[in-house]
Amino acid sequence: MSVSEQPAPPVALMFAGQGAQHPRMAAGLYGREEIFSRWMDRSFTLFGDDGDRLRAEWLAPEPSPLYDDVSVAQPLLYAVSHALGRMVFGWGVRPVAMLGHSVGELVAATLAGVIDFADGIRLMRGRIDLFADTPPGGMLAVAAGVDDVAEVLGDEVHLAAVNAPRQLLLAGESAPLAEAARRLTAKGLVCREVLARQAFHSPVVAPAVTASLPDWKAAPLRSPALTVYSAYTGGVLTDSDALDPRFWAEQASSPVHFAPTLSALLADHDCRLLETGPGNSLSALARRQPTVAAGRSSVLSLLPPGSLGDEADLRAVETVRRLLRTERTPVAPAARRTDLADSGGPRV
Structure with missing residues (x-):
């Protein structure tokens, strides 16, 4: 078989969590990529009284003081990443696996059918109310190993995530x-401050986790229809965990083990990792993986690294779509782009 006849590598989707948000993330696609726009409009409708506020926060050229708060960042990350995933599905791509970081795992679970999208939005609305009232805090990125930070860990500062060695x-x-x-x-x-105003993935938010459990118990949960790797267990999401409300509720106060979970995914699959969300933070982490460095797997980002303008969003998405089509990954023809900006976007 010649190189040109080699089958395309399978695609695995990655979804980032809080800290990846930036003003107008993916907004260049709104009103111009039909599937993405339809799902974004549906999310704003489901957000109810918060919908207009969140849409305004998302489309504003400059962020408000609340943009990095749980009341804005997490619902927008969930909605945007989910809509991008639906857009990629609309190209005909069926991922071999999905992996999310923090709220990104909820995106992956929704796309895999574990959580209905309407229930996911309802849970995001509950998170706004419960977690916004937790003590003022935040998250700190440190270029170090666990042993290097041991002296500052204790009752007040906690290990929240292991993103790379x-x-x-x-x-x-x-x-x-x-x-x-x-x-x-x-x-x-x-050290670098993360764009977050709550101390997620630590005991600081444990009371809010307890308060959120009834909402999770009220949400119908299903076995995943697609493979999801959980950064809380380090392996494939099992039916037992997928169907457990407490497993999902406690994620907000539990450490994220992204690096070992990504290693597990890449041990199981030589694939093309596609970061399906704003920025390229997960792509940068994935490029440190030995199998990626060795060329067994590769990494793509669906969007530019930050707010580079609407046309940059469109060019980045079209480049990825064209590459997947050239590689003979099953990709449907480009969805019809409809310029709906003048009419306020598409309607569900």
Whole structure:
């Protein structure tokens, strides 16, 4: 079989969590990519009284002071990443696997049929009310291993995520987290504040997790129709976990083990990883994986690394769609683009 006749590599989708958001993320597709626009409009309708506010926050050229708060960032990340996933599905791509980081795992679960989209939106609305009232806090990215940060971990500062062998997230209330950053910086470690105003993936938000459990128990849960890797267990999402409301509720206060879970996915599948969301933070992490460095798997980002304008969004998406089609990945013809901007976008 010649190189040109080689089958296309399977595609695995990755979905980012809080911190990846930026103003007008993927907004260049709105009103111009039909499937994406239809799902975004549906999300704003399902958000009810919050819908107009969230749409305005999303489309504003400059972010409001609340843009990185759970009340804005997480519902928009969920809606945008889900709509992008639906758009990729609309091309005829059936992913061999999906993996999400934090709220990105809820996106993957929704696309896999575990959670109905309307229930996902309802859960996001509940999260706005419950988690916005948690103590003021945040998350800190540290270029270090777990042993390097052990001295600052304890009752007030917590390990929130392992994103790469030397890329961690810490979480805590504002003052203890700032003190941890000062101590780690004094040791010569590079620290960066994450765009978050709550201490997700730490015990700080445990009361909100407990309060959210009734909402999860009210949501019908199903076995996944597509393979999802869970960054909370480090492997394939089982039916048992998928059907357990407590498993989903407790994710918000549990550490994310993204790096080992991505390693597990790549051990099972030589594939093309497609970051299906704003930015390229997960793509950068994936390129550190040995199987990617060795060329067994590869990485693509669906969107530009930040707010580079509407046309940049469209060019990036078209480049990925054209590449997948050239590689003979099953991709349907481009959906008809309808310029609906003047009429306020498509209607469901």
